[in-house]
Amino acid sequence: MSESRRLLSVLFTRTGLVAAIVLALALSLCPCAVAQEAEEPVVEGAVAPIAPPTDLEAGDTPSDRGSSVTLTWTPSPDEETDRVLVYRVYRSSDPETGFEQVGRVAAGMTTYRDGGLIDGEQVFYRIVASDGETESPYAAVGPVASSPQWFNSRRANAMVGTIVFVIAIVYFVNAAKGGKELFIRRLAGLDEIDNAVGRATEMGKPILFISGLSGISDVATIAAINILGEVAKKTAEYNTRLIVPNADPIVMAVEQEVVKEAYAKVGRPDSYNEDDVFYLTRSQFAYVAGVNGIMVRQRPATILYMGMFYAESLVLAETGASVGSIQIAGTDAVTQLPFFITSCDYTLIGEELYAASAYLSREPVLLGGLKGQDIFKFIVGTLVLIAVVSATLAALGVTANDPITPLFVTGG
């Protein structure tokens, strides 16, 4: 009996020793958990670690030039308690090591676009939520690689619209070529150009043509140059002086060629004077001072303002009115239109500027383009009406959602 008791005692002692060693090892391996467990009742305000974001996904950024990956995630639940200030994004080419921070986004955001990658090269991402000092455990994703796209699907609607527009223009241009009669409404300002040139001829005074302050890359400037070509033909026919001061050297070079060609076309190449199409200055109000000086000294019979204008529009137009010139303006600058309407005799509003060249030349092919433009405008107007009805019905709760309006939103 005593023997067996001694044996049990040794056994328990040894078992206890082993258990103590295992417990000590466990304690050394997981001190926090044990410490938290041990101290929980004692330490007040002990804080649990921040919860990480979840559902982390990474993929090639759609419809981009390449070299970028977009990450999306579900926010950390701790955002609700305002513990999360920022998400930090780490990247590595190895799933286990070498992660470096590549970006950070504020709490509330759920996407991050990482650029500067090499297309086709696989990378791994980790994202953590942070309160500024400590970080949550990470959420990981990968491998993922970036690649460039050949079509921007977010602009598919714009492409459809462009194709319909091109078809409409080409159809009516061909119809006009076939001799179909096309009705174009009267534009009083353009009808008046003939009279204005005649008036200048009778008075023996020049015509001043101002093509705005924009460069050659502005379509309004190109429209102005088209009109200048037609006006130059008329001034060449009447042998009236045409003065064209420029604010852009490239526009000046193009306008010199246009006027020269127009004079040659009506058989008066010798009447062209290169000094009448000249460069003034690029500076906005220095240009105004120069043009106003020409107006006051030359007292032109007619002044044409065609193209893109800014704050100088009223100063120019009022000076022109004060010297008694007939003034015809045309611009697509919506903010400057009221000034021209107030100070000029005739004003081409917006799209009329672009129609002017076709209207003046009366070439059937160009008029066909105008007709195609009108048809497309009708289509756009109809679609806008449908979208307004759809959005209104959705807003009033008659329909569950608005399926039409998003179709017209174009992505970047």
Added chain:
Amino acid sequence: MRRQLPLTLCFIAGVFMAVQYFIPHWRVQDTYDRFLIWLQIIFAFAFLLGTVSLVKVHFHKIRNRAADRGYSWVVLAGLASMIGLGFFAPGHNDPGSPFDMMFQNVQVPIEATMFSLLAFYIASAAFRAFRARTLEATLLLIAACIVMLGRVPVGDLISERIPEATRWILTVPNLAAKRGIMIGVGLGMMATALKIVLGIERAWMGGGD
């Protein structure tokens, strides 16, 4: 050939510029960026053309003893002095240099003066526009009075409804009209660009076939 070459170049460049809007691939976008750099280079050279044109026009006026040749002397003197100061004076165009002093103390005040003239021109134009001779002019006058009053504190003192009416005028009828014009402008731009790219519109080349 003299006409076909520019038309072909215009077609290629125009189609590329239209197509690049729908192709985000870096090869296409890098080419587009390169085109824009070319534009800047051309513009830099074109400035030389502009300067030559300016000098030539005023030189001819002086040589021909034109009536207003005095202004031409002022232009050429100003041009020569600014070029001289920019290239040869100490500090070139650094802050505090003679060039910078001339720019800050001569050109900037003169331009500011020209800009400030706008206030007087607005007054004279408003006087002409607001004469209530027709129904449209009367409506314009009423709308303008409401908008002007709604933009200053005294409007709110007269009636709280004036600022509300101002907001309504600006965001409903005014914005609707603006957007109508802008849709037309957008389509006009596209049509003009398309006609030029396809070679239908050739007035920019002086017209003709």
